[in-house]
Amino acid sequence: MSAVGDLGAAALRLLDPETAHRLAIKGLALAPLPASPPDDPILRTNLAGLDLPSPVGLAAGLDKNGEALNGLGRLGFGFVECGSVTPRPQSGNPKPRLFRLSEDRAIINRMGFNNDGLEAFAGRLERRPANVVVGANLGANKDTEDKAADYVAGLQRLNGLADYFTINISSPNTPGLRALQGREALDDLLGRAAEARSGPAPVFLKIAPDLTPAEIVMIVEAAMAHGIDGLIVSNTTLERPASLKSAFAGESGGLSGAPLRDLALKALTHAAEAAEGRLPLVAVGGIASGADAWARIRAGATAVQIYSALIYEGPGLVAAIKRDLAARLRAEGFSTISGATGRRVDEPLV
Template structure:
């Protein structure tokens, strides 16, 4: 077992949120070696964004952008930090993070706890230059005009991130998921398009896995109408599969990890059918192996993101997924991930 994966095993003996905080601190201070160059076959593109490999870190691990240098050395093709809100907020009362170890899953109701946009922007300004860094935007819990919060985040972070994600799908901020309705979405995306102006920084939209196929098709059309560069499919779910065994299964919040896999895949397929390769897709939810990542790529995703699986598998998972994907790409005769994503099965 690698030293980093041994550390992951030890952290699992602690309270979930304490372990999370210690892991972030360790990534900040440990002298991690630079990753080896990626196999060229792993190259991919998400719209205008060129990536050395398709395995990204999903938002939520580094909410405040404090560990970007260390995270960029773990082999990810891209690292997404946040969610960040304009004003600092403490989030929901603790406990609010639960391991469902029997199910290799997580439930969280963190509530966009973060230090606020100004502190986040300062850290992004000092980000590592040789890594692809994304910023995930949220809205404050007590903001009535939530679209204004996203606009504020987009404007403040101009030039500081390689891409920006508009997160309208967290289940832990009241009213947030209502922004996925067509009228509210048109208002939000229209205001963001105006705020972007001529800025070429890609803007992605992150959606919930709990939408119907018809709702996902509507979101795809709205995203295309407003020049969104990619769709991230998907966030955590409010669903509780009957197969859950953990005593924490009835905790409120968003469910992620292996228990989300089928629902996230169904949402990805609905998005792929609706977009018909007109809109790049990033797959998230229940990805814990090279096989999982490969299945999402062949379903139409040009990149994937992981988070919950790292809690159970450790950071060595990133390298294992990349090795598996490179072998599968060559075995299937593909020269890039993008080619595999765009070629029908």
């Protein structure tokens, strides 16, 4: 399956990025894909109470509307995050808004939370596959003044339909959204979210990679104070490394893929130092190999998510990362992912 899927990914790269995205979703929704083989038992892990067959998940953004959960569930992900979804449907920013920086193995997007809205999203989650751990990434409508109310609406409408929720306050493409990462606004948002929770599903907070260490410490403290179950570190970046070669490097929006790797790892390291093991962390950003995933786990991540690398490596990347992680765990004397989480390379096993 992976060889066919990887050939399909190569063909899609010949098309306009947004057209390729839509075709990929339709293909995953309609193609009768065979189920992936069972995961190596050594990869099973627990993330904030979620029993995951592996720590390798799909990041939000690929399946914004929950249309392709059956197909995505057969690609071998340990968990699948769909969205971002906003209470009301919105078309997002003007096109073109998605750019493939092939020379840099990167993507720039300024999609702007284009999605079908909560009602359509909820209807699809009601028909979701039961054997896939599914997360719902929540956003706020562009023209909503009280953005915290939009996250509350998402938590309430999707209660019982998703296995976990992610409060996404770190997209750079919705005006005012990243301002919610300030302490006063964050306390208001997280306090209201805590009141709106009525089920067992954990709630995560997704943060930007462009935060200072002090800002990350503050966010960790706020998350702990309001009972947030974990952090997803991190979203796309507004930075533009001097190393970028593509002609699209100057486009506005969030940069993801290989150039985000070091920045996302640094943000994860700061979050792990601040959390001191009290808050599970999910790493995302620039992960394109088993070595990348292993580095995040050793830096403090309980699980990882991929997305942009799939565009360049194809769906076979999922199985490749899992094989690599299983081999590294055994080679270095670990019996579980949790045993390796946050362990320095020079730290002796006990």
